[in-house]
Amino acid sequence: MKSAPAPTFSKVQPAPFSEDEQAVAALDLCDYSVKITLEMAKNDTAHRPVRVYADGIYDLFHQGHARQLMQAKRIFPNVYLLVGVCSDSLTHENKGRTVMDENERYEAVRHCRYVDEVVRDAPWTLDDEFLNKHKIDFVAHDEIPYSAGSSDDIYAHIKARGMFVATERTEGVSTSDVVARIVKDYDVYVRRNLARGYSARELNVGYIKEKTFRLQNKMDELKNKGKKVIENIGEKRQDLIQKWEDKSKEFIGNFLLLFGREGRISHFWNEGKGRIRQALSPPSSPPRSLNASSSSRRHYDSGPPTKMVRYEECADYSSDDDSGGASQDETGDDEVDESRQDGKIFEKDGGVAETNGGTKTAF
Numbered sequence: 001m002k003s004a005p006a007p008t009f010s011k012v013q014p015a016p017f018s019e020d021e022q023a024v025a026a027l028d029l030c031d032y033s034v035k036i037t038l039e040m041a042k043n044d045t046a047h048r049p050v051r052v053y054a055d056g057i058y059d060l061f062h063q064g065h066a067r068q069l070m071q072a073k074r075i076f077p078n079v080y081l082l083v084g085v086c087s088d089s090l091t092h093e094n095k096g097r098t099v100m101d102e103n104e105r106y107e108a109v110r111h112c113r114y115v116d117e118v119v120r121d122a123p124w125t126l127d128d129e130f131l132n133k134h135k136i137d138f139v140a141h142d143e144i145p146y147s148a149g150s151s152d153d154i155y156a157h158i159k160a161r162g163m164f165v166a167t168e169r170t171e172g173v174s175t176s177d178v179v180a181r182i183v184k185d186y187d188v189y190v191r192r193n194l195a196r197g198y199s200a201r202e203l204n205v206g207y208i209k210e211k212t213f214r215l216q217n218k219m220d221e222l223k224n225k226g227k228k229v230i231e232n233i234g235e236k237r238q239d240l241i242q243k244w245e246d247k248s249k250e251f252i253g254n255f256l257l258l259f260g261r262e263g264r265i266s267h268f269w270n271e272g273k274g275r276i277r278q279a280l281s282p283p284s285s286p287p288r289s290l291n292a293s294s295s296s297r298r299h300y301d302s303g304p305p306t307k308m309v310r311y312e313e314c315a316d317y318s319s320d321d322d323s324g325g326a327s328q329d330e331t332g333d334d335e336v337d338e339s340r341q342d343g344k345i346f347e348k349d350g351g352v353a354e355t356n357g358g359t360k361t362a363f
Contacts, residue, residue, distance in 0.1 A: 015115040017106075018082070018134065023117045026080065032135040038162060041138065044077040052076070052165065053136040055084035055122050057091050059098040060178050061108035064170035071167040072140035073114040082134060083115050084122025094124055094148060099179065125154045131163075142169045 016022040029048075036046045054072045058065050073081045088102045100108070102120075110118045123130055125148065126139065143166045145153035158164045182189060190203055200206070 009113075011113050014107075015083075015110040015112075015118050017110070018117055018119045026117070027135060030135045032132075036137045038138075038165075041076045046078075049078050049080035050076045051080050051082060051135055051137045052140050053082045053084060053119075053126075053131075053134065053138070054140045054167075055086070055119075055126075057095065057098065057175070058083075058085055058105050058109050059091075059100050059175045061100075061105070061112075062173055062175070062178060064173040065109075066112055066114070067170045068140075068142075068167050069109075069112055069114040072165075075138075075140060075165050075167070080116050081114060082117045082119055082136065083109050083112075084119040085109055086124065087121045090121070090124055099175075124148060125151070126158060136163075138163050138165045140165045140167050142167055144169070 018024075030051060031048060034046075036050055040046045041050045052072050052075065054069060056065070056068075069081065069083065073079050085102070085105050088098065091098055091102075098105070106118060106120055109115060119134065130136075139155065139158045141155055141164070146155060148154050153159075155164055190205055193203055194200070
């Protein structure tokens, strides 16, 4: 067996206006000669849809409006719901200005899924002519008396004829409440619309207010940018910390590799130890004579060279020449130079000197 299709609870077409062909056809099919009582409507014994009428301004169409129309649609088992919407001129005369114009309000209502037909330019009070024209069986509205002009309740005569059915208001929401919220946050909405491109004239604000609002928008924009920067830093904070820790470990590890037995510094020290010692203790200067004797070389290797001094001849080594036995000190600089030329240069403290090819030991 095939399963039954799932029921649909929504319409795919907006409700027609009362002058549209679809609405006129529904009106012609209605036999209004038989008066439908409240009991017949509740028990669904009228053998036709019960035509229920609800009216209002429906400015800033909200859930309170939708719930009222839902109640009117469900008040009887088989209901054809007509909704009357008052025009701008009539509303401004009897109630005040609206936010939405009449065409916007008509469209808002006809797109509510509970509505079967929309009556444009609906009257403020209902008379028999209007009721008969649209073949209305019942009028739905909340039970609170609605006064207008000299009348304490414009639905009083409907109630007296037994044609009134009550719906309940949705507490906490109404068009007046929505408008009050807008007025309360007037600055916020003006600033928002200025930022969206509306002019000061369109928003009915003066030059000073416009500049003030635009400045406030700039300040809010800067604050938001600052918050975004802080949020981005907060998101990346963990990544930055982790990267920093990884870099620190890598740096410390590379630094520690320079030390230890197998460290780079130890390896460098072992390879260049000789060069480092040579740099720290340079060798002494080479001996004067390249023909120095082996004994002189051994003496040089054994330690730093001794200071070279001029040998002063003693009396035992005085000259036998015609100088008359004068000492070296008495002969003067000329004899010193001659002694130096003869090779009479001796090393002090046991040094060895050559003199005319021979050697002498100094005192």
